[in-house]
Amino acid sequence: MSLRRRVAILSGRAAGWASRTTGRGAGTQVSGRIMLAVDPDLLRTLGARDRVVTVSATNGKTTTTRLLCDALRHAGLPVVTNHTGANMASGIAGALAAPHGPSVAVLEVDERWLTHVVEPLDPEVLVFGNLSRDQLDRFGEVHAIVDRWRAITEADPDRHVVANASDPHVVHAAEPARRVTWVALGIPWKQDATTCPRCDALLAWPDGRFRCAGCGFAEPPAEFRLEGDALAVGSRRIPLDLAIPGTWNRMNAALAATVAEAHFGVDAETAVAGMAAVEVVSGRFAQHRLPDGRSARVVLAKNPAGWTEVLQWLAGRDTGVVLAVNAHVADGRDPSWLYDVPFEVLRDRSVVASGERALDVAVRLHYGDVACTVEADPLVAARRVGGAEVHIVASYTQFTHLTREFW
């Protein structure tokens, strides 16, 4: 290793240590930024040491990454990863520079950063989960990201891709690759997939699978399929018994198990056994205890697709619900999406509108005929809301605030 490179890594580690000890952050972002400043080519060197897999999606990338790590570790493979959502170049450099022997590097990569990371890292396998609208005021349209992903598979069609066959954006992006493992995860949110990514004609969804009448673009046949609570692989059915809740986490688990079997040769049964014990992922799904003894859980929802899935899951439970919404840059400054989300499923629940944009939430609920009270502080709201248990559904900055300060 060149002196410049060793200096880059050492100065980065020192800064990461300083940042951790002064309590100003998890350290890896800071150290990664300094390393890349000293040696911009660092990712190329670091990527060559490990077997790299990147995981990208609008929703579920952090959890899928974590589940894949636990699945591979359970099978005895050494794993390094970028925990804590440090999913851009600096966070990845920081994670890979930590001392470790040859490993599988399971890396969550922000869907908008994938191009910048794939070129230097040269991963063995790309994992494409799903793409939907997310903070349109910041990131623009979904189509722009699809085009960038597709350019990646066109540039190197020999790289293995594991991709969600049910999402037309993902299929369009993965298609140029010669070796694609398709996993049919289903797509609960179709509002961003109304036109064909190939020819712009309207997509039809007979039996929940997309098909374009214009050019024939359709859901590819998938060897791996999420069927209810199980992953089906050929004639095998592997029950997805998880400690983390919801349909969306079964989708994450099915995707991770597919990667484990199709790329790393770890059979899906072993992979799922390795995921079963995961209870908390970077603060997500953690259970807390309220002073009155009820259990309270904070659930992150970042965009309409995520909110819709969380609300549909809550609609089946006897729970009080606190809806905590901010509109800072990281949340998206424009809360228009509140009207894309079916809050009406909460009509018979005890509901509190909360967060800095509590009134946006309250008016949305008012026009959806959902009764609610308004309390800006979500922790106060959690104590006041009814129900046998409590769920706080939080936008991004509310979630990070709550997981830091909770009880």
Next chain:
Amino acid sequence: MSSVLRIALVYPDLLGTYGDRGNALVLEHRARARGIEATIVEVPAGTPLPDSCDIYLLGGGEDAPQVAAAEGLRASRAALTRALDGGAALLAVCAGFQLIGHHYAAAGGRSMEGLALVDLHTVPGPDRIIGEVLVEPDPSTGLPTITGFENHGGRTHLGPGERPLGRVRRGGGNGDGSDGVLHGGIVGTYLHGPVLPRNPALADHLLAHVTGTALGPLDEPVVDRYRAERLSFATLTGSARRRAERRLHRG
């Protein structure tokens, strides 16, 4: 208007990018609160527009869906014109606003034909306009200040016989100090998505047009509080607004 007020949510699968469904909910809710039975008629993409609705809603959409919507709408133009001539109202927002003109700029700058219901056209601007907007409506409407959020790249030019919805006090709007258009029963605006929840008087303005009667105020304290909060927030600038955002509801 028949005994039931019919609100057409036009192509929600194409023109629904920014929570545009909210406008239909507000109209339905505010009509019912006055004892007027109302129903939302969803018109999915690929279906012809009915001519029997009272209020038509055209919302915002991404580039490819906007092109698909333009094709469908041109095929249904006669039905829409019949309805408008018969006294219906039309709220056209963002992409929908661009679609009611002669032509607009699609992705890559190519010019696409619109519905030509109003004498206006849209060209590409040098940048995207994103942020909170305040509009002082044309005094003839009697409407109070309109607040909203915009996110668009187009600049819209009105023909000499057309008048805008109002003057922009904060934000970009059409790009020349004005926003939107007022043309008979047609209201166009760049204030995207759910503009009616923030501006219930604008919803009542559309309802009054199709019912032929002025509507009394509603007692909805949470809506009044919300509107007051958004108005005071949008009149602040820069760092003062960020400080206010942090302070909001604390203490």
